[in-house]
Amino acid sequence: GPLEETAIPLFFGWFLCPSFQEKLKSMAKDFLKTLAGLEAFKKHLSDFTGEAEKEVDLEKFFQDKGMLHCTTKFCDYGKAEGSKEYAEQQSVKDRYGNMSELTLSTLFLTPRTLGARVSLSEEQLQLWPTGAEKEAVPDANLPIGSRAHVTLGCAEGVEPVQTGLDLLELVQLQQQGQEGEQVEDLELGSLTYYGKGMWVLSLKEPTVAPACFSSYYG
Numbered sequence: 001g002p003l004e005e006t007a008i009p010l011f012f013g014w015f016l017c018p019s020f021q022e023k024l025k026s027m028a029k030d031f032l033k034t035l036a037g038l039e040a041f042k043k044h045l046s047d048f049t050g051e052a053e054k055e056v057d058l059e060k061f062f063q064d065k066g067m068l069h070c071t072t073k074f075c076d077y078g079k080a081e082g083s084k085e086y087a088e089q090q091s092v093k094d095r096y097g098n099m100s101e102l103t104l105s106t107l108f109l110t111p112r113t114l115g116a117r118v119s120l121s122e123e124q125l126q127l128w129p130t131g132a133e134k135e136a137v138p139d140a141n142l143p144i145g146s147r148a149h150v151t152l153g154c155a156e157g158v159e160p161v162q163t164g165l166d167l168l169e170l171v172q173l174q175q176q177g178q179e180g181e182q183v184e185d186l187e188l189g190s191l192t193y194y195g196k197g198m199w200v201l202s203l204k205e206p207t208v209a210p211a212c213f214s215s216y217y218g
């Protein structure tokens, strides 16, 4: 009967510790504040507003999407392809509830999303679902785990799934050898503009985020 079946969650992922969530949120806030004050950013403001002279409050532009986490497998309660297999995978069962340290390497934003890129360790990659990158960008050969991120905010009407897609667009540009326009060295790291409102801050010192591997039912 249904009660003997394992319930498959909305998604699996690493959930950042509450105290670290606050730290990362304030780091992102500081970054947006700095960015908004830069002439280089103001020059490209129309990427965000659609109009040249309009002002934008970046902190309001990106809406909070709740508990900060790095999704591994989006299961949609079992409706997503491969979710049952993932939930039953030995590594998933073994590591469920375990703490892990996520390495955040960059902060990025586009006119749709604000996120932090996560560089997964070999061990963490064992929990990364096969095909996560191929599913998003079928024609490219993107490194396994390159979609890993924490969504920090989305523009109005944008779903968080977009953050990983925006990240993969950036990864593709970098893979194609596009270096972007090195804009400025900030206290947190170096800032690069990739066009079309895509900004990347490479953190001088990668930030280590304590997180728990678990799942969300909603």
Ligand code: 2AM
Binding pocket: 010, 011, 070, 071, 073, 074, 150, 151, 159, 160, 161, 162, 163, 164
């Ligand atoms: P996110 O990982 O970029 O934040 C619930 O919607 C969570 O699952 C969100 O964290 C969301 O995006 C992620 N998500 C939603 N749809 C997804 C999909 N099709 N593929 C991967 N992740 C998805």
